[in-house]
Amino acid sequence: MAQTPPQQAAPPQGTPQGGAQPVNGLLMLLELQRQAWRQATAPELRYHIVNQTRRLIAYRQAAFLTVGERGRATLGAVSNIAVLEPNAPFAQWLEEAVRAVATGHDANSVHVVDPATLPASVRSVWGEWGPAQVLWCPLRKPQSPQEAPREAPGGAAPAAAAEKAAPPLAGLWLGRDEPWTDGEILLLSHLAEGYGHAWWALSGKRTKRHGLRRTLLPLLALLAVAGALAIPVPMSTLAPAEIQTSNPVIVAAPLDGVIERFHVQPNQPVAAGQPLFSFESTVLRSRFEVARKGLTQAEAELLTASQAAFADPQTKARIAQLRAQVELRRAEMALARDLLERVTVKAERAGIAVFTDINDWLGKPVSVGERVLTLADPQAPEIDIMVPVGDALVLEPGSPVELFLNVDPLHPLRARLTHASYEAGLSAAGVLSYRVKAALDAGEAPPRIGLRGTAKILGDRVPLALYLFRRPLALLRQSLGI
Numbered sequence: 100m101a102q103t104p105p106q107q108a109a110p111p112q113g114t115p116q117g118g119a120q121p122v123n124g125l126l127m128l129l130e131l132q133r134q135a136w137r138q139a140t141a142p143e144l145r146y147h148i149v150n151q152t153r154r155l156i157a158y159r160q161a162a163f164l165t166v167g168e169r170g171r172a173t174l175g176a177v178s179n180i181a182v183l184e185p186n187a188p189f190a191q192w193l194e195e196a197v198r199a200v201a202t203g204h205d206a207n208s209v210h211v212v213d214p215a216t217l218p219a220s221v222r223s224v225w226g227e228w229g230p231a232q233v234l235w236c237p238l239r240k241p242q243s244p245q246e247a248p249r250e251a252p253g254g255a256a257p258a259a260a261a262e263k264a265a266p267p268l269a270g271l272w273l274g275r276d277e278p279w280t281d282g283e284i285l286l287l288s289h290l291a292e293g294y295g296h297a298w299w300a301l302s303g304k305r306t307k308r309h310g311l312r313r314t315l316l317p318l319l320a321l322l323a324v325a326g327a328l329a330i331p332v333p334m335s336t337l338a339p340a341e342i343q344t345s346n347p348v349i350v351a352a353p354l355d356g357v358i359e360r361f362h363v364q365p366n367q368p369v370a371a372g373q374p375l376f377s378f379e380s381t382v383l384r385s386r387f388e389v390a391r392k393g394l395t396q397a398e399a400e401l402l403t404a405s406q407a408a409f410a411d412p413q414t415k416a417r418i419a420q421l422r423a424q425v426e427l428r429r430a431e432m433a434l435a436r437d438l439l440e441r442v443t444v445k446a447e448r449a450g451i452a453v454f455t456d457i458n459d460w461l462g463k464p465v466s467v468g469e470r471v472l473t474l475a476d477p478q479a480p481e482i483d484i485m486v487p488v489g490d491a492l493v494l495e496p497g498s499p500v501e502l503f504l505n506v507d508p509l510h511p512l513r514a515r516l517t518h519a520s521y522e523a524g525l526s527a528a529g530v531l532s533y534r535v536k537a538a539l540d541a542g543e544a545p546p547r548i549g550l551r552g553t554a555k556i557l558g559d560r561v562p563l564a565l566y567l568f569r570r571p572l573a574l575l576r577q578s579l580g581i
Contacts, residue, residue, distance in 0.1 A: 124286055127155045132293035141301045145176035148271060148294055153178075155290065156283050159230055160274040162193055165302075166267050170202035175269070192228045196221045197270060200235050207267060209236050209288045211279055230274030236287050237267035238295035269298055328564035333557045335566075336490040338532070340502055340554035342546050343483045344475035345538070348448060350375060352465040353441040356383075361460065362443075363452045366549070369474070373446045376460070376471065380442040387435035394428035401425050450474035451548060475548045480539060482514055484554045485532040489573075492558040494519035500537040504552035513540040516556065 131151060138144040149161040161178040172194045174183060184190060199217050200206060212233040214225045271291065356378040363375055401421040446452075454460075454472035465471065482502055486494070500514040518536040526532045537554070539545070565572075 124155060124282075128286055128290055128293075131155055131290060132297075135294055135297040136300075138297065138301070141298075142176075144294075144297055144301055149176045149178040152271070152273075152287075152290065156273070156287060158234075158273045158275045160272075162272040163269065164194065164197045164272060165269045166197070166201045170198050170206075172197035172201060172270070189228050192221065192224060193272065196229070197235075197272060201237070201267065201270060206235075207237050207239060209234065209284055209291055211235075211284075231276045232274065232278055234273040234279050234284070234287065236271040236273065236291040236294075238269040238271065238291055238298050239267045240299040241296050268295065268302070328562060328567075330563045331560040332563050332566050334492055334559055334561045334569075335555050335557050336486060336492050338484050338486040338490065338535070338554050338556065339526075339528075340482050340484040340552055342480050342504075342548055342550045344450075344473075344477070344548055345479045345481040346476060347453075348450065348474040349470050350444060350446075350472045350474060352378075352467055352469045352471055353444060354378065354438055355464075355466055356442075357462060357464050358460045358471070359462075361457045365452065365454055365456065367452050368477075369446045369450060369452050371446055371448050375444045375446055375452065377443045378441075380439065383435065383439045383442060387432065387439050390428065390432035390435045394425065394432050397421065397425040397428045444471075446474060448474065450476050453548060477548060478545060480545045480548060481517070482512075482537040482539070482554060484535040484537060484556070485526040485530070486519075486535050486556065488523050488531045488533065489570075491533055492556060494533070494535060494556065495558075499557040501555040501557070502537075502552055503555070504546060504550050506550060506552075508552070511555075512543050512546065514538060514543070515540065 131154065134151065135144060135147055138147055145163045149163050152158075152161060158178075162174060163176040164172045164174050166172055174185060174190045174194055177183065196212075196217055199221065200212055203216065212235050214222050214229070217225075271294070273287075359377050359379040361376045363369055363373070369375065401418070401424075404418050404421050451474065452472050453475050460471065482500065484500075494516060496516055496518070498516040500516055502512040502514060504512070514537040516535060517538045520534040523531050523533050535554075535556070
């Protein structure tokens with residue numbers, strides 16, 4: 100939707116039309132400058148410039164534009180308009196016209212704009228958007244004594260010095276139908292200097308600060324990140340762990356058979372010599388009875404042959420054979436008695452019976468040497484850790500270890516690494532891992548055997564960057580070979 104140039108509101112009573120009396124004009128000039136310096140924000144100052152300047156000089160249209168690098172103009176305020184449309188055709192035309200004026204040779208001086216000096220795209224629609232007479236008032240920052248142009252005799256600054264002055268920070272575009280007089284241009288020249296100082300005070304210093312801040316903040320943030328990444332931290336790895344005993348006693352099946360009964364419960368404390376479990380003994384008792392009766396028969400035959408040997412020489416020759424038969428039967432009975440005595444397995448020492456469940460073993464046939472349960476010493480626990488190969492550090496004996504139990508994750512247990520396997524094996528989860536052992540520090544209360552948690556193994560101190568990006572770097576090296 101096209102935006103039409105704003106029309107002039109009726110000037111207040113007492114406002115000069117087309118000019119001002121010298122004394123009243125000077126007083127109004129001072130009042131406008133004083134009010135401009137009192138504005139607290141840039142939007143308030145822009146509103147004051149485009150709307151209150153008509154108290155000194157009458158005009159139909161006023162626009163405030165900021166001037167950036169290479170003369171790029173941005174519309175900031177227009178008289179009698181509260182909300183701007185920056186993409187409206189009038190705003191785009193005005194910004195293009197001011198860009199041409201702000202980059203001209205007389206951009207730093209108050210002068211009447213000649214449409215013939217503007218680009219063809221601006222000049223062709225001048226009658227549609229621009230008033231007949233336009234005055235350009237540049238708003239410049241205060242100049243230091245070295246930057247100020249030297250005045251020529253008569254109070255006029257040389258043209259060359261004006262051209263070398265710093266470009267304006269902003270500009271005031273004033274338009275009306277009547278020609279501009281020399282007195283009005285002189286008043287507006289002085290007023291533009293006051294407006295320029297006020298605008299520089301509100302936006303110029305702030306722009307410098309913001310520019311410096313935009314430059315320094317990323318640099319400081321980069322330095323802070325680089326400094327943080329260089330902080331030495333201990334290399335660490337996490338791995339699943341379990342509390343086990345340091346010197347367990349493996350209780351294995353002493354014979355081939357079927358377990359008939361358990362005399363203890365899982366995790367039950369037992370004393371030395373206490374029965375643990377028993378095998379089915381029917382077959383063994385039958386074997387023992389057969390061996391015992393075989394021995395009795397062999398002894399009877401030997402006794403009969405010994406008594407008949409006095410009368411029969413042939414019977415005397417069979418005595419040695421019968422005696423050997425007795426020894427064989429006696430050995431068979433001793434073996435049967437020994438196996439029968441092993442039917443009930445007893446604890447070799449005091450400890451805790453560690454096994455899964457009684458029902459997993461009752462009625463199950465086992466072979467000689469098959470582990471049934473473990474006797475653990477609750478006063479000699481150690482930490483069994485399975486470290487995945489991908490997370491393995493340089494595992495040195497004496498490295499600090501922290502164990503976070505699942506039942507009490509807020510109070511870690513302190514320990515020291517005592518052993519690390521050289522070869523990796525599959526863990527219970529099917530992960531290729533190194534088995535690591537750690538002993539609890541003195542003063543740590545022994546936890547219950549069988550508790551699980553997560554162990555944190557601490558290594559040498561390395562930069563934080565290596566700690567954070569160790570895995571990506573390893574993956575990159577494995578993938579690209581660099």
